Amino acid sequence: MANASELSPHLPSPGGLLSASGLKLATLGLILCVSLAGNVLFAWLILKDRHLHRAPYYLLLDLCLADALRSLACFPFVMLSVRSGAAAWPHGPLSCKVLAFLAVLFCFHAAFLLFCVGVTRYMAIAHHRFYAKRMTGWTCLAMVCMVWTLAMAMAFPPVFDVGTYKFIREEEQCIFEHRYVKANDTLGFMLMLAAVIAATHLVYVKLLFFIHGHRKMKPAQLVPAISQNWTFHGPGATGQAAANWTAGFGRGPTPPTLVGIRQATHSQIKRLLVLEEFKMEKRICKMFYMITLLFLLLWSPYIVACYLRVFIKASTIPQVYLTASVWMTFAQAGVNPILCFIFNKELRVCFRYTSTSIQRCPREPKKSYRFIGETALY
Numbered sequence: 408m409a410n411a412s413e414l415s416p417h418l419p420s421p422g423g424l425l426s427a428s429g430l431k432l433a434t435l436g437l438i439l440c441v442s443l444a445g446n447v448l449f450a451w452l453i454l455k456d457r458h459l460h461r462a463p464y465y466l467l468l469d470l471c472l473a474d475a476l477r478s479l480a481c482f483p484f485v486m487l488s489v490r491s492g493a494a495a496w497p498h499g500p501l502s503c504k505v506l507a508f509l510a511v512l513f514c515f516h517a518a519f520l521l522f523c524v525g526v527t528r529y530m531a532i533a534h535h536r537f538y539a540k541r542m543t544g545w546t547c548l549a550m551v552c553m554v555w556t557l558a559m560a561m562a563f564p565p566v567f568d569v570g571t572y573k574f575i576r577e578e579e580q581c582i583f584e585h586r587y588v589k590a591n592d593t594l595g596f597m598l599m600l601a602a603v604i605a606a607t608h609l610v611y612v613k614l615l616f617f618i619h620g621h622r623k624m625k626p627a628q629l630v631p632a633i634s635q636n637w638t639f640h641g642p643g644a645t646g647q648a649a650a651n652w653t654a655g656f657g658r659g660p661t662p663p664t665l666v667g668i669r670q671a672t673h674s675q676i677k678r679l680l681v682l683e684e685f686k687m688e689k690r691i692c693k694m695f696y697m698i699t700l701l702f703l704l705l706w707s708p709y710i711v712a713c714y715l716r717v718f719i720k721a722s723t724i725p726q727v728y729l730t731a732s733v734w735m736t737f738a739q740a741g742v743n744p745i746l747c748f749i750f751n752k753e754l755r756v757c758f759r760y761t762s763t764s765i766q767r768c769p770r771e772p773k774k775s776y777r778f779i780g781e782t783a784l785y
Contacts, residue, residue, distance in 0.1 A: 420512055431579070435486055435489070436486065438482070438740065439486075441744075442482075442740045443478055445475045445743070446472065447475055449467070449471050449754070450471045452757060453715055455761065456520070456761065459754075459757060461526070462546070464693070465551075466523070466524050466527070466547060467695075467747065470521075471743065471744070473520075475770060476515075477513040481509055495749075496581060501634065502579040502581075503572065503573060506580070507573070507581040507582050508562050508572065509562075510565070511582070511583055512559060515555060515599075517702060518604060519554045522606055525607045525696075528688075528691070529611075531692075532689075534613060571583070571584040579730075581653065585716040586711045586716065593713065593716075597742075620641070646700065698743055698747075701746065705736060708728070
């Protein structure tokens with residue numbers, strides 16, 4: 408008769424299980440510490456510095472706080488589950504439903520918020536006057552409330568068993584149970600998540616085409632400009648002096664080509680997008696797109712595993728792949744502060760000045776105006 412080791416040669420040894428659990432605990436503990444430290448630090452920086460009290464940073468503040476709450480509310484229970492190694496949830500079905508609800512809530516919140524951020528980034532570049540006039544703090548608050556309402560609408564129905572929230576032993580967490588399409592309502596939730604992510608990337612693609620289509624790539628004109636009082640008009644003029652005069656910086660008489668046009672007051676100057684502000688908006692766009700792209704990359708393996716469970720009956724997913732995909736979704740809560748620090752010069756400068764006990768980070772000087780199209784001025 409064969410012994411136990413011969414009957415089950417593929418079962419992992421107890422030492423292998425301990426090492427795998429230790430690796431899971433170490434990586435999740437690192438993600439938890441990085442997420443809490445990074446998100447709380449950036450939230451404190453945004454709240455402290457009045458220079459960062461603007462629309463994109465209000466939305467970034469909401470994202471940071473949501474990631475910190477997700478790390479604090481969900482990750483410790485996953486660590487307890489990994490440490491105990493129990494096949495069932497030991498803390499009761501109600502707590503499992505609450506944790507699963509929070510996990511799904513934070514996932515859809517991040518997806519909906521990144522979509523709204525993409526729309527506001529497009530408005531900031533393509534329709535800056537409308538954006539500067541309408542995108543106030545109250546507008547951001549209304550947008551954040553709308554995002555949380557939509558996320559709650561997606562996460563709340565399974566609480567009443569429209570679908571199932573339960574402990575999934577292979578994932579070490581309480582989450583939505585993804586079963587075959589004829590046995591559960593998983594498909595609708597997964598399609599909504601995929602549609603929101605795809606729509607967000609389409610907004611950024613449209614923004615990229617807009618920037619590419621409005622570049623100044625015309626050949627130089629050799630016709631000299633006409634000037635009697637430093638206004639420089641005529642066929643060879645670039646329009647820079649006229650733009651400066653229209654924005655309220657011109658002195659002397661009205662240029663001949665601008666007769667009948669009223670000069671702007673200083674209260675109207677903030678509607679225009681100067682060169683440095685445009686570069687800053689582009690840096691913020693780049694930062695948010697990298698956050699959106701990394702959200703897609705880190706969630707894609709888990710979404711693929713969920714679709715396999717939905718469309719393939721009795722599908723067998725390798726445990727290594729499933730564990731790695733789940734831990735990648737956990738890592739998404741900790742990478743956003745790192746991306747913000749790498750791709751946002753303004754946040755780096757404010758952090759450096761704040762860390763050196765200077766009350767407020769300096770604003771970058773505004774430079775000359777350049778007009779393109781109807782609203783984008785760069």
